[in-house]
Amino acid sequence: MKKAILTSAILLAAGVAQASEDLTPRIEASRAAVKSFMTQLKGELQAGMKAGGPVNAIGICHTKAPQITSEVSKQKGWEIGRTALKTRNPANKPDQWELAVLNQFEQRKAAGEDPKKMEYSEVVETDGKKTFRYMKAIPTGAVCLTCHGEKLAPEVAAKLKELYPEDQATGFKLGDIRGAFTIKQPIQ
Numbered sequence: 001m002k003k004a005i006l007t008s009a010i011l012l013a014a015g016v017a018q019a020s021e022d023l024t025p026r027i028e029a030s031r032a033a034v035k036s037f038m039t040q041l042k043g044e045l046q047a048g049m050k051a052g053g054p055v056n057a058i059g060i061c062h063t064k065a066p067q068i069t070s071e072v073s074k075q076k077g078w079e080i081g082r083t084a085l086k087t088r089n090p091a092n093k094p095d096q097w098e099l100a101v102l103n104q105f106e107q108r109k110a111a112g113e114d115p116k117k118m119e120y121s122e123v124v125e126t127d128g129k130k131t132f133r134y135m136k137a138i139p140t141g142a143v144c145l146t147c148h149g150e151k152l153a154p155e156v157a158a159k160l161k162e163l164y165p166e167d168q169a170t171g172f173k174l175g176d177i178r179g180a181f182t183i184k185q186p187i188q
């Protein structure tokens, strides 16, 4: 009897291992989607900064970031976006699963892991529907400090206050985790 239980436990473990192996293509597709999303966002940000400085770039981020998010989402049939523990746009606030992963990222960083390669994925089941969920940490680089750092230029602070009265996304330091990309792929 004991042996039978043990065997089924091993089979179960093998099944779990198999299921997680099958996720590799989804993880790779998520990485690729994040990369293209990030390239588009960075392109818009840099062009905006060059054309009219940070205040102009804030306006561009304000309109373009949500637009790029929904375009990429439509192309893929997934939900893709950005979230954070401290958000600028309240529309980016994390759900419960994202909150847990963001906290997990902070713990992993505190334990010495480099946020640059930090990611997490899982198949989540809600109301009988399975969803593959993926998150990738976004570290704070030097350029980000203009709009997310500890000391903002007065005109930058004023523009942010005007567009984002509930802004929490300031006070970051180089290397901090600014937030994360987040993806939901429905599983048929």
Ligand code: HEC
Residues within 6 Å of the ligand: 045, 054, 055, 057, 058, 059, 061, 062, 065, 066, 082, 083, 084, 086, 087, 088, 089, 090, 092, 138, 139, 140, 141, 143, 144, 145, 146, 147, 148, 169, 178, 179, 180
């Ligand atoms: C010119 C100002 C500016 C710069 C520079 C900037 N951001 Fe932002 N950031 C914004 C604005 C504005 C938003 C809100 C966009 C929206 O409405 O969705 C934002 C939102 C975000 C979000 C989404 C979560 C939230 O807080 O709503 C993340 C993550 C983020 N920025 C990371 C970064 C990183 C990483 C960098 C550096 C590579 C960076 N930002 C540089 C202005 C900026």
